[in-house]
Amino acid sequence: MSGLLELEGLRRTFGALTALDDLSFEVPAGQVIGFLGPNGAGKTTTMRAIFGLTDLDAGTVQWNGRPVGHAERRRFGYMPEERGLYPGMLVGDQVEYLGRLHGLSAADAATATDAWLERLDIADRRDSKVEALSHGNQQRVQLMAALVHAPELLVLDEPLSGLDPSGIDAIGHVLVDQAQAGCCVIFSSHQLDQVEDLCERVVIIDHGHLVVSGTVDELATSGTRRLVVRVEGDRTAGWARHLPGVTVSEVNAGAVRLALESSVDSDDVLHAAMRAGRITQFSFERRRLSEVFREALA
């Protein structure tokens, strides 16, 4: 299973509000993509556009180089932001029904439903009504509805919201497994620590246009380099304050956090520190995704 989703020049306005503004990015197979942005950035509109649930003023959504149509969408899986299930329908019947709508035979839908019920540890709830389940289990059923037909593309809008740590782990493992099996996986979330743990790539948008895109490693190590240095007996970081291209961003209990401009050679910083005293720590610091996010939107 391999595929490539390409969003090209998406534009969508609601009256005076521009929800999508020439938005373009790709979702390759085999990776979990984190789709980030502040509230109202256009994430949900983008996801709905993939499934034809909102009209576009301009732009194209393509799957493997061809426009996405009804036949392609039957091979996609979707978990909307506002959960959508029949409250009074039995869990097993509901998942089977949605599997059938995606083209599975009755027998295959039943088999896949049972397998996912086991995998997500809610096999004993097969004959319960959805409305009788807890929030976490409803979330699991919603995920099953998106997965039951073994989709080639998985689009999940806030799949981790409201879940306890075990629920986040369970769904997170499923997403990673799906990507490793060759599925394209993109999900939105405001829980940046979880996104950093699960995703290989992130796409950050704001006001409907792309702000940052890249692998988590690239983003964590790009931009201003950060250095943490401890010099025995030094509490003021006076040795670093006169270094050109170096900014002391924080001094905390002897740990000096420095921001280095691109022209600065870190060896010069090391020598300056050695002259100040015995070095007990000298390490580069990776940026957390939350920092990347805040900087991108600043």
Add this chain to the structure above:
Amino acid sequence: MKFLFIALAVAAVIFVRVRIFRGRRRRRASEGPMQDSASEAEAVTSPVSPPRQARARSWHLLEGSLGEVGMVATREISERVRSRIFRIGTLVILVAVAAAIIIPTLHSSGGPTIQTVGVVGRQSPATEQIVKTAGTTEQDSVKIVQEPSLSAAKSGLRSGAVDFVLVDGSQVLLDKPASNSSPADPALVHDVADYLGVLKAYQAAGLTPAQGTQIDRAKPVPVVSLQPSSKGTTKTTSVFGVVLLFLMLTQYNTWILIGVMQEKASRVVEVLLATVRPIQLLGGKVLGIGLVAMGQATLIVGFALAIAAAVGSDLLHGTAPLVLACDLLWLVLGYAFYCWVYAAAGSTAERQDQVQTLALPLSIPILVGYIFSITVASSGNADLFFKVLAYLPPTAPFCMPVLVGLGQVTWWEFVASVLITMAGTVGMAAFAARIYSRAVLRTGGRVRVRELLSRTVH
């Protein structure tokens, strides 16, 4: 016979109630105790699932032949028929229909069918003949008993040995005033008193018995009309059909309205429309509920016909079977026309109170058709305005069957009305599908139709 049917109907109701109760108890037993935790308010269900084969059987032929539309329709049928409200509602309707048919027959012929008539004094052969003729007319089996004296006759009345007494062919004597609860059949008493009065009048006029017989055998002169004669009106059946149409169209269309609103409110429509087209989802819902409606309507009409035949109701006299067949046809046509309107309306709402606001204006054309049809079916007089209503798609489902019952419509007029309604249905379906596909994904308040029809849709 009719009492046997009443007993059977009561037994059927009790049987179904017991089945429902036992089924519920079994389910509770298999589900086990409910958890009390507020945070995890989940019922523990049986770990044993039904066999997969049994579940596979639930996917019907519809799916194979109609694809996604069939799947959506199958789900609608399965969920509706499985719901307790539907089952109990159907049962209540059947009981109401049985009561509506049986009670009038009890009222119209509530007296005893075997009447013992005491005779005091001298009776002419004509008197005896009069009593027997009246008995035949009122479907009573009459037995005539000669009483030795008036006092013996009175004691016979009090003891119930005789139901009423003829005294010298000039008086009818009863124990208590004739009514549905009295031993004497009031209709028979009335007929006998009338006939004896006529006999006395003949005698007072000096007519011979032969002359009296000649007068009795008088036949009315023919009444000829310029218009061809009707096949006979069936007022009861027409009224029954109109009421049934009104109840069913209102009920089934409300299902559509609420069903569409609930899919939108629960947001499941977004999951569904990510894989099926709006017209497929809408078509499946309309088809599924329509098939449930036709099944229920056929059951009710079949049940009504069986009961009517058993108790001898006049529901089946004259053109009644034709009227009932028309009612079923127009139920299909009426549902086909209105279901789209209600589906489109449901897609603009996402709360119960919004549905209630929508339901009233939507029901106005149905109410107009219903009120005019009931009035005309009762009076038997269809004016030009009513005939015009019989050709308009919103009111034709009610008015046209009434005209058929009155015999005031030709076959080509009937076909013309059917074709006009079908054309209206096609137009309404196209319009409703447009509204539905634009409104059903718009959340955050009631959607105005004017916004949906504007060129720029958001």
